[in-house]
Amino acid sequence: MAYVPIIDFSPFLDPSSSPEVKKQAALEIDRACREVGFFYLSNHGVDEELRQAMLGRARTFFENATEEEKQAISIKPAGTDHGDDARGFQKVDGRGKGAHEAVDFFRPVETAGPPYEIGQGENLWPSTPSDLRTVSEKYIDALFTLATKVVQALALGLGVDESIFLTRIGEAFWNLRILGYYPKPEGKQAGIGDHTDFGILTFLLTDPQKDSLQVLSKDGSWEAADPIPNTFLCNIGDMLSKWTDGIYKSTRHRVLHNSDTMRISVPLFFDPDWDAVISPVLPLDRNGEGREDEGVRYRDKFVQAVKYSIVT
Ligand SMILES: O=C(O)CCC(=O)C(=O)O
Numbered sequence: 001m002a003y004v005p006i007i008d009f010s011p012f013l014d015p016s017s018s019p020e021v022k023k024q025a026a027l028e029i030d031r032a033c034r035e036v037g038f039f040y041l042s043n044h045g046v047d048e049e050l051r052q053a054m055l056g057r058a059r060t061f062f063e064n065a066t067e068e069e070k071q072a073i074s075i076k077p078a079g080t081d082h083g084d085d086a087r088g089f090q091k092v093d094g095r096g097k098g099a100h101e102a103v104d105f106f107r108p109v110e111t112a113g114p115p116y117e118i119g120q121g122e123n124l125w126p127s128t129p130s131d132l133r134t135v136s137e138k139y140i141d142a143l144f145t146l147a148t149k150v151v152q153a154l155a156l157g158l159g160v161d162e163s164i165f166l167t168r169i170g171e172a173f174w175n176l177r178i179l180g181y182y183p184k185p186e187g188k189q190a191g192i193g194d195h196t197d198f199g200i201l202t203f204l205l206t207d208p209q210k211d212s213l214q215v216l217s218k219d220g221s222w223e224a225a226d227p228i229p230n231t232f233l234c235n236i237g238d239m240l241s242k243w244t245d246g247i248y249k250s251t252r253h254r255v256l257h258n259s260d261t262m263r264i265s266v267p268l269f270f271d272p273d274w275d276a277v278i279s280p281v282l283p284l285d286r287n288g289e290g291r292e293d294e295g296v297r298y299r300d301k302f303v304q305a306v307k308y309s310i311v312t
């Protein structure tokens with residue numbers, strides 16, 4: 001029995017499903033969030049052709065982009081030139097953590113720059129492949145629709161008024177990342193060091209390779225989270241953990257990639273609005289108003305994440 005549960009999301013997409021059926025599915029998600037922090041979502045409504053197009057474009061980038069092109073779109077320090085410390089290409093050499101290459105794109109933020117503050121610059125789209133941007137934008141749109149529905153399902157499972165969540169994700173800050181794990185980098189481990197994601201929910205799309213991603217279980221063992229066809233692997237980020245006063249866990253995970261083939265993955269991080277303040281909505285006797293004094297402004301969390309390089 002796999003450690004991470006599979007959740008059938010169709011009750012939330014089928015307009016004819018009864019409130020009881022929806023509630024049942026919401027409670028299944030709730031349980032996965034409390035106990036594991038990860039779940040596979042099946043029957044999620046995102047077109048398989050679009051998912052494969054997204055994955056395929058990411059692979060084309062890592063297989064074909066030249067070093068010059070990677071250099072041209074590499075992340076530059078905020079405040080200099082057009083840099084913002086966050087958007088663009090990076091080669092992570094590992095140093096005991098895990099070697100990989102990544103390109104990060106973020107929701108555009110209204111900004112006065114250049115020069116730009118952290119995270120507030122322009123996306124640096126590569127020209128290989130030439131339609132990476134159009135495919136990504138279509139993919140992000142589809143994921144946005146899905147993520148909003150998942151957040152509604154979370155509210156239902158928690159018994160919280162969904163507007164508390166929806167008013168803070170109307171312009172949710174997203175981060176689309178394309179990742180390439182090259183096989184057997186010399187003297188290094190291909191992968192990503194263990195970490196938690198820091199937003200609300202991550203929707204992971206990967207190629208079919210197994211034995212790469214691992215999830216830390218409650219009893220301290222690392223459990224495989226291998227891809228399951230036609231599903232998204234979803235996990236909880238720190239902001240959702242904060243929102244639920246730690247009842248939902250942002251679970252640590254890592255990638256150790258040892259095969260001879262390059263592995264491609266595409267996480268979409270779905271985060272709160274850039275300026276949203278996230279404070280605990282639980283327990284419910286607080287009327288879901290949250291404790292503003294304990295609130296975290298998402299953009300401050302983001303800046304901190306970039307500064308201390310938890311943007312892995
Ligand atoms: O590549 C993966 O499977 C996971 C990537 C990940 O955890 C991340 O980028 O935060």
Ligand SMILES: [Fe+2]
Pocket residue numbers: 195196197253
């Ligand atoms: Fe992650």
